[in-house]
């Protein structure tokens with residue numbers, strides 16, 4: 640069985656370093672001329688899958704925008720996941736789950752067990768009940784070739800107060816998360832299956848990402864104000880592991896499929912220029 644890290648490495652080699660989010664905001668549905676209802680949600684997601692599913696390495700549905708429609712929204716999420724897999728992109732479900740370990744086991748079954756209707760290639764997880772509480776996710780991911788992206792330094796300004804607070808040994812909370820995930824990836828080649836989320840908006844914070852060994856998902860590009868050039872400042876010598884992530888910047892080009900593809904191609908070219916110059 641191939642690991643998620645290996646599959647991600649190949650997807651990036653073949654399709655380029657880009658993750659596009661599916662975030663059906665009410666404002667985007669309106670902009671696309673769609674109603675803010677189940678039919679609008681379904682049309683929006685199908686359009687994105689048809690335009691990008693066969694060319695983008697990773698697609699990241701944001702679970703919240705499906706959950707807000709209840710069980711029928713989640714049913715659309717399930718079919719979106721299926722369509723994306725058929726189209727050949729890796730599916731990273733942005734759910735940011737975290738809890739005590741026994742409950743994390745249930746989240747792991749929901750997203751990382753191949754028999755689940757919500758089975759995806761990878762999920763996002765919150766480490767703020769302790770990185771160790773996420774062990775059931777790490778274990779199931781390792782068992783089935785899945786991945787987990789753990790929040791380290793998020794793109795929102797409110798995150799810093801918690802994530803950059805100092806622990807007793809002088810490291811920041813975020814650095815302890817970074818170090819624990821680095822341990823999980825030890826020896827992985829070409830890329831570990833356990834990633835970190837590090838916002839492109841955060842500037843140079845002095846955190847050491849050099850030993851992570853896994854992918855570094857970088858949201859915050861486009862609508863939140865960061866540009867591809869900021870990746871150099873935030874990631875420095877760790878640029879080769881960066882997976883830039885855009886949602887509204889690309890989605891706002893829709894609903895025309897050609898325009899969506901052009902927007903994805905444009906941001907990919909901008910990121911490649913920075914990542915290639917490392």
Ligand SMILES: O=c1ccn([C@@H]2O[C@H](COP(=O)(O)O)[C@@H](O)[C@H]2O)c(=O)[nH]1
Pocket residue numbers: 660662701733792793794795836837838858859860861862863884885886887888
């Ligand atoms: O630190 C984080 C972690 C996750 N996100 C998510 O990424 C997208 C960003 O959307 P944009 O439209 O590109 O701003 C969204 O789903 C967030 O929940 C993040 O922004 N920052």
